[in-house]
Amino acid sequence: MAKQALEYRLRMNRRRFLSRLSLGIGSAALGSLLIPDLFSGKSNEEAILEQLPHFAPKAKRIIYLFQNGAPSQLELFDYKPMLREKFGQDLPESIRMGQRLTGMTAEQTKFPLAGSLFNFAQYGESKAWISELLPYTAGIADELCIIKSMYTEAINHDPALTFFQTGAQVGNRPSMGSWLSYGLGSENKNLPAFCVLLSKGKGNGQGVYSKLWTNGFLDSVHQGVQFSSGENPVLYLNDHASVTRADRRHMLDQLEALNEEGLREFGDPEINAKIQQYEMAYRMQTAVPEVTDISKEPESVIKLYGPECLVPGTYAANCLLARKLSENGVRFVQLYHQGWDGHGNLPAEIKGQCADTDQPSAALIKDLKQRGMLDETLVIWGGEFGRTNYCQGPLTKDNYGRDHHPRCFTIWMAGGGIKPGVYGETDDFGYNITSNPVHVHDFHATVLHLMGMDHEQLTFKHLGRRYRLTDVAGKIVNDIIKA
Known part of the structure; x- marks a missing residue:
């Protein structure tokens, strides 16, 4: 009786033990078939990554044309004739509803409405309203998904810009490009998965900084590689004239041996990242000069982008370079174009900005399409927030400025599903x-979805918590995705 009672309490006997053991072995066998590296000793993150993409992607690569400083949607895409009718009248409190103001307009007692000085017309099958400032963009209206209902949480440039790039308003989080590099890698072993291009327009500029393309807590191999407009597109890449290719190879082999010894002794994953970075730099020494050389581009392409594409460091040159990088397997190309911060003299400044960016942006879409790349390349255009419908400071019939407006603004996307x-x-x-x-x-979740990734599954454990680009929120905007 005592033995039976003990077995009853333990719910275990020889038959049950062997039965459960067989089930366990069967489960382990099934697990090893479903996840081949289940018992390989790899981390959960590594096992998840090897299952990417999570489903069939609609896009293979991204070109993000970030308009740094926040373009005014009211001058470009969001046509509001009522603002002209009520020009100079005070914004009703029932519309503003006590919204938080920046320090630049917090002292204003009146908020005079400012209708755009520029004319709009409808284009394409969608009858999208597009400003006269964007004639080239109007010509590709049927390729664009114009999202007029974007909104964000930050009201100042630094946190808003960081939020768009990293999914958080604070620093030291991996950027969007770093997450894609971590999840999918590069299609070309000779080039980074994530490249960054900078340009500056004629308007009031806001700074850009390396934390926007940082790898954060991911391995440093996922950090964005900045291309400059100087003689050497990637700094410190070229060898000294006295160093031959064979010398460089021998040096790297010896350095790798030392690093491998350090890796075995200390187990620091950053040592392995350094090994990969040295090898990538070696391969880039031949790949970068080739991909940045536009001398072989036909005259038709130069004409398409405009003459400024021949001037390194301009927005037009960077749009053309973005196409070349994407064509050569770079997964994520991030452009930052400064000059959209229209607090004053906005009509004149935005004319200059559009003159710099309109033709090259449209040319990029046309160029990708004629090469058969647009369907697999997601192109994104937009800034960190929008602009107010009221004037900041003095208002005249032909001049005004607009403050920051996070409640609603416009971006557009094209290609890539x-x-x-x-x-x-x-x-x-x-x-x-x-x-x-x-x-x-929601924007981040949708972009990751187009690249074949579940935004809730693309995670990395850091300091005891699993992080992701979308933090603890985000829903896919299925209505803008092709079936």
Whole structure:
């Protein structure tokens, strides 16, 4: 009786033990078939990464044309004739609803409405309203998904810009390109998965800084590689004239042996990252000069992008270089174009910005399409937030400025599985969203989805917590994705 009672309490006997053991072996066998590296000693992150993409991607690569400083949607895409009718009248409190203001307009007692000085017309099958400032963009209207209902949480440039690039308003989080590099890697072993290009326009500029393309807590191999406009596109890449290719190879082999010894002794994964970086730099020594050489581009391509594409460091040159990098297997190309911070003299400044960016942006879409690349390349255009419908400072008939406006603004996307059309709307004042709001986390979730990744599964454990680009939020905007 005592033995039976003990077995009853333990719920275990010889038959049950052998039965459960067989089930365990069967489960282990099934697990090893479903996840071949289940017992390889690899981390959860490594096992997850080897299953990527999570599903069939609609895009293979991304070119992000970031308009740093926040373009005014009211001058470009969000046509609001009522603002002209009510020009100079005070914004009703019922519309503003006590929204937080920046320090630049917090002392204003009046918020005079400022209608755009520029004319709009409708283009494409979607009848999208596009400003006269963007004639080239208007010509590709049928390729664009214009999202007029973006919104964000930050009201100042630094946190808003960082939020768009990293999914957080604070620093030291991996950037969007670093997450894609971590998840998918590069299609070309001779070039980085993530490249960064900078240009500056004629308008009021906001700074850009390396934390925007940082790897954060991911391995440093996932950091964005900045290309400069100087004689050497990637700094410190070239050897001294006295060093031959064979010398460099011998030096790297010896350095790798030393690093491997250090890796065995200390187990620091950053040592392995350094080994990979040295090898990548060696391969880039031949790949970068070739990919940055535009001398072989036909005259038709130069004409398409405009004459400034021959001037290194311009927005036009960077758009052309972005196509070449993407064509050569770079997974994520990030452009930053400064000069959109229109607090004053906005009409004149935005004319210059559009003159710099309109033709090259449209040319990039056309160039990708004629090469058969657009369907697999997601192109994104937009800034960190929008601009107010009221004037900051003095208002005249032909001059005004606009403050920061996080509640609603416009971006556009093209190619890469995106459905052309207009998505979302704002009220007649251009102040609040009236349909289909899209948060920054929703934007990130959708972009990752187009690249074949589940934003909730692409994670990295750091300091005891699993992080992801979309933090703890984000929903896919299925309405803008092609079936």
